[in-house]
Amino acid sequence: MGMESADDRFDRQVRFAPLGEVGQTRISRAQLTLVGCGALGGVLAQTLVRAGVGTLIVVDRDVVEPTNLPRQVLFDEAHAREGVPKVEAALETLERIGGPTRIVPHARHFDATNIRELLAQSDLVLDGTDNLETRYLINDFCVSEDLPWIYAGVVGGAGLVLGIRPGKGACLRCLFPDPPAPGTLPTCDSAGVILPAVGAVASMAAGIAMRWLAAPETQEDPPATLLELDAWNGTVRAIQTPRDPDCPACGRRDFPFLERSDSREPVLLCGRNAVQLRPTTRVPDLNALAENLPGGARALVRTAALVRFDLDELRLTIFRDGRALIEGTQDPKRARALFDRVLSS
Amino acid sequence: MKLRINGEERDVVPGTGLEELVAALGMAPDRVAVECNRVLVRRTEYESLVLEENDEVEVVTLVGGG
Numbered sequence: 001m002g003m004e005s006a007d008d009r010f011d012r013q014v015r016f017a018p019l020g021e022v023g024q025t026r027i028s029r030a031q032l033t034l035v036g037c038g039a040l041g042g043v044l045a046q047t048l049v050r051a052g053v054g055t056l057i058v059v060d061r062d063v064v065e066p067t068n069l070p071r072q073v074l075f076d077e078a079h080a081r082e083g084v085p086k087v088e089a090a091l092e093t094l095e096r097i098g099g100p101t102r103i104v105p106h107a108r109h110f111d112a113t114n115i116r117e118l119l120a121q122s123d124l125v126l127d128g129t130d131n132l133e134t135r136y137l138i139n140d141f142c143v144s145e146d147l148p149w150i151y152a153g154v155v156g157g158a159g160l161v162l163g164i165r166p167g168k169g170a171c172l173r174c175l176f177p178d179p180p181a182p183g184t185l186p187t188c189d190s191a192g193v194i195l196p197a198v199g200a201v202a203s204m205a206a207g208i209a210m211r212w213l214a215a216p217e218t219q220e221d222p223p224a225t226l227l228e229l230d231a232w233n234g235t236v237r238a239i240q241t242p243r244d245p246d247c248p249a250c251g252r253r254d255f256p257f258l259e260r261s262d263s264r265e266p267v268l269l270c271g272r273n274a275v276q277l278r279p280t281t282r283v284p285d286l287n288a289l290a291e292n293l294p295g296g297a298r299a300l301v302r303t304a305a306l307v308r309f310d311l312d313e314l315r316l317t318i319f320r321d322g323r324a325l326i327e328g329t330q331d332p333k334r335a336r337a338l339f340d341r342v343l344s345s
Numbered sequence: 346m347k348l349r350i351n352g353e354e355r356d357v358v359p360g361t362g363l364e365e366l367v368a369a370l371g372m373a374p375d376r377v378a379v380e381c382n383r384v385l386v387r388r389t390e391y392e393s394l395v396l397e398e399n400d401e402v403e404v405v406t407l408v409g410g411g
Contacts, residue, residue, distance in 0.1 A: 040411040132409040153408030160408045170385075175378045176407050177388065185376060188410040226378060228405050237351075239380045239403055244387060 009099065010052055023214030024052065028100060030213045031055040033122040035110055035138060037090045038062065039193065040152050040159075041128020042074040043202035044209075048126070049094045049101045051210055056094075059106040059118055060086040060128075061276060062269060063306075063317055063325060071195040083317060085305055107305060109267075109278060109323055110134060112258050115141050124209055125149035128202075130188065130269070132179045133257075139164070139172040140255040148212060152205040156191045157232025159201035162224075162241065163208040165217070166250055169224020170241035173249040189272065196231035204229060266332035274327040275335035283322035284343055294342055314338060346398040363394040363402075370404060378405045 014024050030053050037045050037060045048056055064072070064079040064086055072086075079089040087105035094103050110118065110129075115137060119125055125142055127150060129135055135151060142149040143166045151162040151172055164171050204227060228237040248254045267276040290302045293309060301308040308317040314328040316338065326335035346359045350370070357366065363386060367374050379386045380403040386394060396402070 036411065038411070128411060130409075130411040132407070135409075153411055155408050155410035158408075159410075160405065175385075176375065178375060180373070180376050180407065180409075184373070185407065185409045191410075193410055226405060237403060237405065239378060239385060239405060240383070241378070241385055246387075246389070 013051065019210070019214045026215075027054075027210065027213045028052050029054050030123045031057070031121060032124050032126055032209070032213075033057040033059065033119050034126045034128050035059050035118075035134060036128030036130060037074065037086050038068065038128060038130060039071045039188070039195075039198040040154060040202045040205070041126075042072045042090070043199055044126050044128050044152075044206050045090055045094060046073060046097065047203065047206035048209065049097055049099060049103070051206075052099055053101050053213070055102045055104065057104045057106065057118060057122065058087050058090055059108060059110045060090070061107070061109040061323065061325075062086050062272075064089050065272070065327070067272075071193060071198050073195075083301070083308060083315075085319075088305065107319060108321060109276070110137075112137055112260055115258070119147065120145065122147070124212060126205065126209060127152045131267075132185070133182075135172060136179050137257045137260075140249060140257040142166060143171050143173075143249045144253070144255050144258065150205045150208055152201050154197050154201045155186050155188055155193055157194055157197045158228060158230035159197055161201055161204045161208070161227045161229065163205075163212070165212075165224070167243070168217075170226070170243045171247060171250045174244040174247040174251075175226065175241060177248050189268075194232070197229070200229040200231045266335060268330055268332070269325075272327070273330055274325055275329060275332050277324045277326065277332075277336060277339050283320075284318060286318065286320060289318065289342070311342070312338060316342060318342075346396075348396060349399070349401040351403060357396070359398075361396050362392070363396060364391045366396060366402065367391070367404065372404060372406060376407045378407075379403070380405075 010024050014021055037058050063083045064075045066080045074090045074093040085107040087107045091105045146166050148165045153160050224241045226239045226241045245251050286307045290307050297309045297311045299310045306317050306319050317325040324339050348355050374391055382401055
């Protein structure tokens with residue numbers, strides 16, 4: 001009670017015998033990459049930072065907005081009002097929690113062109129993404145590099161968790177060889193999502209992560225299992241998932257997602273009335289852009305990371321790397337037309 | 346014949362195949378993982394697997410949000 005020093009910070013965690021001093025030391029030396037720090041990613045980041053991991057690399061392309069607040073635990077109203085990049089808001093909150101973790105934020109779009117740089121040095125990859133395209137990319141990379149990762153997905157009141165140790169149990173493509181066509185599955189946008197489901201799924205994934213970091217593999221490890229956690233109905237289902245020797249990824253070692261960059265394709269963001277446009281070949285000079293806005297542009301915000309303004313009832317945020325977020329539309333053509341107009345002004 | 350699907354008893358026509366069942370549940374085979382009597386069903390077996398009385402089937406749908 002108030003008398004414990006920083007040395008005692010992890011006392012209650014270390015007293016948990018399966019983790020112990022040895023486990024804590026291993027956790028404190030581990031490096032993790034977290035892809036996405038919104039709903040699932042926020043709970044994952046908070047849990048792993050509180051657990052005292054050595055290094056946490058956090059990648060996210062989005063900015064905070066008010067509809068995030070009911071479920072994205074790292075963000076507050078000030079972040080939403082200012083539209084702060086999620087990784088910057090996450091860093092601020094996580095640094096307030098404190099502890100020994102080194103946090104490395106990347107306000108970038110994650111794709112096949114930078115996956116090696118962001119994942120290859122890590123011991124474990126955590127899934128805080130909001131789309132299957134990115135998860136299939138992570139699966140291909142992690143299976144090809146024999147790197148463990150933990151799939152987590154949530155929508156509505158329930159979600160799934162699958163811890164993947166390549167070659168040991170099923171990988172994502174053992175169970176679902178090909179991603180469904182875009183638009184065929186419910187998203188947080190179409191079906192909504194609630195924090196208890198996010199918390200249940202992300203906490204279970206974080207627990208698996210801590211065990212994998214703290215304890216070496218043993219024969220007694222539970223078999224690979226796909227978990228479905230339903231926080232609305234209060235139900236849990238578990239399916240044992242041995243690997244499929246004929247799996248396209250971990251069986252036949254065919255990794256098509258590593259070859260796809262799609263770098264010019266606009267992306268609709270999950271749960272957002274927004275379109276992301278990837279970097280153009282010509283990276284804009286943000287200072288020049290801020291000084292030469294097209295007529296009608298209002299509410300200019302200029303920070304080190306971005307330029308933001310309202311135009312034609314849409315809100316444009318343009319990042320240092322040339323990436324743009326167009327809020328207020330789900331029409332990629334309208335977003336692209338407006339962005340091109342701004343860049344040519 | 347009676348099956349137990351996701352914990353609930355359901356009546357289906359004898360001889361129903363797994364693929365038919367998944368379709369009848371309004372699900373697409375490429376978006377589900379299926380366990381029959383506590384054993385994961387390989388995707389290549391969906392077409393040939395014919396369900397039997399009292400089979401316990403768990404159908405889990407892929408989730409893309411987050």
